[in-house]
Amino acid sequence: MIHLQNLRLSYPGPDGQEAPVLALRDWRAARGEQLALVGGSGSGKTTLLNLISGLLKPNQGVVEVAGTDLATLGEARRDRFRAEHIGYVFQSFHLLDGFSARENVELGAVFAQGKPEPGRAAELLEAVGLGHRMNYPPSKLSVGQQARVSLARALMNKPEVLLADEPTGSLDPENAAQVLALLRDTAEAHNITLICATHDREVADAFPRCDRVEDLA
Amino acid sequence: MNAPRIVLRNLKRRPLATMLTTMSVSLGVALFAAVGNLREASESGFQRSAGLCDTLVGAKGSTLELTLNALYHMGQSQGNIPYSLYEEVRATPGVLWSVPMALGDSYRGYRIIGVTDDLFGRVHLSAAGREEAQEGLTFAEGKGFVHTAGDFVHIKEDLAAQEAEEAEEEAEEEGNDHSGHHHAHNHDAELFQAVVGARVAEETGLRLGAEFFPSHGVSGVSEEHDDAPATVVGILEPTGTPLDRAIYLPIGAYYVMDGHEPQEGMVEGGARDPRGLSAVMLGTKAGFYRAGIYRNLNDRLDAMAVYPSVEVRKLFEIVGTGDLVLRWISVLVVVVALLGVMVAIYNTMGARRKEFAILRALGARRRSLLGLVVSESALLGFFGGLLGLLLAGILVMLVGEQVRALTGVAVEAWPGLPELWLLLAVTVAAAFAGLVPAMAAYRTETAHALASQS
Numbered sequence: 001m002i003h004l005q006n007l008r009l010s011y012p013g014p015d016g017q018e019a020p021v022l023a024l025r026d027w028r029a030a031r032g033e034q035l036a037l038v039g040g041s042g043s044g045k046t047t048l049l050n051l052i053s054g055l056l057k058p059n060q061g062v063v064e065v066a067g068t069d070l071a072t073l074g075e076a077r078r079d080r081f082r083a084e085h086i087g088y089v090f091q092s093f094h095l096l097d098g099f100s101a102r103e104n105v106e107l108g109a110v111f112a113q114g115k116p117e118p119g120r121a122a123e124l125l126e127a128v129g130l131g132h133r134m135n136y137p138p139s140k141l142s143v144g145q146q147a148r149v150s151l152a153r154a155l156m157n158k159p160e161v162l163l164a165d166e167p168t169g170s171l172d173p174e175n176a177a178q179v180l181a182l183l184r185d186t187a188e189a190h191n192i193t194l195i196c197a198t199h200d201r202e203v204a205d206a207f208p209r210c211d212r213v214e215d216l217a
Numbered sequence: 218m219n220a221p222r223i224v225l226r227n228l229k230r231r232p233l234a235t236m237l238t239t240m241s242v243s244l245g246v247a248l249f250a251a252v253g254n255l256r257e258a259s260e261s262g263f264q265r266s267a268g269l270c271d272t273l274v275g276a277k278g279s280t281l282e283l284t285l286n287a288l289y290h291m292g293q294s295q296g297n298i299p300y301s302l303y304e305e306v307r308a309t310p311g312v313l314w315s316v317p318m319a320l321g322d323s324y325r326g327y328r329i330i331g332v333t334d335d336l337f338g339r340v341h342l343s344a345a346g347r348e349e350a351q352e353g354l355t356f357a358e359g360k361g362f363v364h365t366a367g368d369f370v371h372i373k374e375d376l377a378a379q380e381a382e383e384a385e386e387e388a389e390e391e392g393n394d395h396s397g398h399h400h401a402h403n404h405d406a407e408l409f410q411a412v413v414g415a416r417v418a419e420e421t422g423l424r425l426g427a428e429f430f431p432s433h434g435v436s437g438v439s440e441e442h443d444d445a446p447a448t449v450v451g452i453l454e455p456t457g458t459p460l461d462r463a464i465y466l467p468i469g470a471y472y473v474m475d476g477h478e479p480q481e482g483m484v485e486g487g488a489r490d491p492r493g494l495s496a497v498m499l500g501t502k503a504g505f506y507r508a509g510i511y512r513n514l515n516d517r518l519d520a521m522a523v524y525p526s527v528e529v530r531k532l533f534e535i536v537g538t539g540d541l542v543l544r545w546i547s548v549l550v551v552v553v554a555l556l557g558v559m560v561a562i563y564n565t566m567g568a569r570r571k572e573f574a575i576l577r578a579l580g581a582r583r584r585s586l587l588g589l590v591v592s593e594s595a596l597l598g599f600f601g602g603l604l605g606l607l608l609a610g611i612l613v614m615l616v617g618e619q620v621r622a623l624t625g626v627a628v629e630a631w632p633g634l635p636e637l638w639l640l641l642a643v644t645v646a647a648a649f650a651g652l653v654p655a656m657a658a659y660r661t662e663t664a665h666a667l668a669s670q671s
């Protein structure tokens with residue numbers, strides 16, 4: 001499903017020298033697999049997720065996702081690919097103010113090709129237990145509810161890969177456990193590959209597989 | 218949710234900025250459209266009135282003033298032309314019809330004009346908005362009086378004979394008092410029949426059969442011809458020309474009314490000739506004849522001929538220069554307003570960086586973000602343009618009503634192709650203005666913006 005090979009990404013540092021950020025020899029994740037990514041702050045967890053989603057392009061190497069090598073695609077094609085194959089959940093959920101919960105979920109499908117089935121956003125919100133809050137703006141939702149809306153939005157395009165970057169980082173332990181369970185159950189139900197970057201030992205322990213970014217080079 | 222709705226929502230999220238920028242665009246567009254429309258509509262309105270006759274004959278002087286005075290009832294008469302000229306012109310080959318005009322009386326501010334009945338039968342009036350002209354006037358009520366050129370000539374001959382007689386008597390009975398002599402001839406009721414324009418009927422309440430006393434002079438209150446009440450026999454259909462604001466009497470009546478007869482010290486034949494005419498409307502054969510008639514009349518010392526439509530065109534060329542200045546000013550207003558749109562949107566870019574990054578993460582391409590911002594700007598331009606056209610329409614209606622009240626000329630403007638082009642131009646210009654902030658959206662570094670707090 002996901003296969004990264006001889007990956008290398010570096011940024012120009014403040015001194016003008018290329019500073020390596022991430023290096024990977026060979027890394028795979030199977031379809032439907034659920035795994036946690038751990039590592040110290042600045043180790044490159046977010047960067048790795050951005051590479052898999054095609055937001056970033058490696059300096060060298062292969063980023064094969066669902067049979068496509070993203071490293072060979074131009075930016076616009078990678079954007080299209082992301083819209084159609086990948087769902088993204090962020091630490092601070094990044095919902096858009098000015099749009100209701102339901103509209104935020106619908107936004108997940110605006111940039112993909114084809115029209116989503118009508119009512120899908122509502123169904124997804126029902127599924128994450130927010131059927132009664134569909135028309136609320138994000139600012140009137142609790143943090144845990146925002147996390148659920150964010151998950152619903154990520155699922156809008158029926159992704160094959162779900163990327164979560166510190167999804168529990170801003171939640172209290174109880175909410176964190178609930179959201180994590182929801183993430184994993186949903187991924188399992190739809191046979192989605194779930195990759196979750198986290199600092200949290202407890203979160204990482206909940207996953208059957210846990211990779212340390214520092215060990216992948 | 219779809220892209221157009223995202224654009225609309227983003228505008229709705231900033232109601233104040235959206236309203237203010239839309240309004241500023243609309244002001245410029247309104248000014249631009251109103252200026253152009255008003256000039257065009259009033260020019261075509263005035264041209265329609267100018268088309269009543271192809272040639273106008275009057276006393277030497279300003280050609281424009283003659284046109285305005287005789288056809289639009291504005292300003293003061295520049296003097297008279299000798300009666301004999303009318304007879305000459307009437308007999309000139311190529312003259313299809315002629316209507317002599319005597320101006321100088323009024324009723325409640327509406328001018329009374331002495332004419333022959335050829336006015337009702339022969340003048341040309343194109344239907345508003347249509348090219349081909351209809352010959353003659355139609356009546357809403359009643360009918361025109363009968364007063365042919367022959368009747369008029371007859372009255373003039375009678376009067377001349379009477380004057381000669383009086384002069385003889387005067388010579389015989391020197392020093393004797395002759396006051397009251399002029400009342401001698403009987404006021405034939407037929408001579409005091411009036412046809413009133415639609416607006417006059419509406420405003421003064423003159424109905425069929427109503428009697429009224431013309432007053433001497435064209436402005437303000439002046440003495441009435443209390444000896445000669447006129448009876449309304451016809452009311453014209455509205456024409457959208459100065460005809461609506463005029464009252465027509467048989468021209469013969471003008472010469473038998475008290476106060477119009479020659480007085481001591483008046484010079485015969487000159488521009489003050491009390492026996493003369495104010496103007497003559499001519500219908501002539503187009504081409505060779507018309508040009509010849511025009512030339513011959515202008516070779517004379519006691520009269521001139523003008524083409525009313527040419528005068529109106531010249532007038533609007535003068536108006537047009539002022540109008541051009543206004544148009545440039547309004548273009549500047551639009552440009553400044555669009556700069557305002559650009560700045561207003563640009564100012565939101567910092568706060569929306571994160572939002573753009575989120576949309577990118579959801580699969581939006583850079584070009585999609587560019588499109589969103591450009592659409593926002595274009596939509597502001599479009600709304601502003603639409604509102605501006607609406608304002609312009611209201612403005613043209615108000616000013617047009619004013620022009621009509623003053624001159625009788627109908628100024629009607631309907632939105633057409635030029636307005637569509639204007640709307641398109643403003644929308645496109647706004648889209649270009651939007652490119653500046655849109656480039657900022659385009660360049661958003663997604664991974665970076667997503668990582669940043671705020």
Ligand SMILES: Nc1ncnc2c1ncn2[C@@H]1O[C@H](COP(=O)(O)OP(=O)(O)OP(=O)(O)O)[C@@H](O)[C@H]1O
Nearest residue numbers: 011012021039040041042043044045046047048665
């Ligand atoms: N735009 C950039 N320019 C230069 N260096 C960058 C840029 N973005 C990230 N980096 C560097 O890349 C490295 C990896 O960053 P990344 O955000 O992937 O770490 P992370 O593992 O997600 O850390 P955290 O756990 O704190 O979220 C960091 O050392 C950071 O300094």
Ligand SMILES: [Mg+2]
Nearest residue numbers: 045046047165
């Ligand atoms: Mg991170």
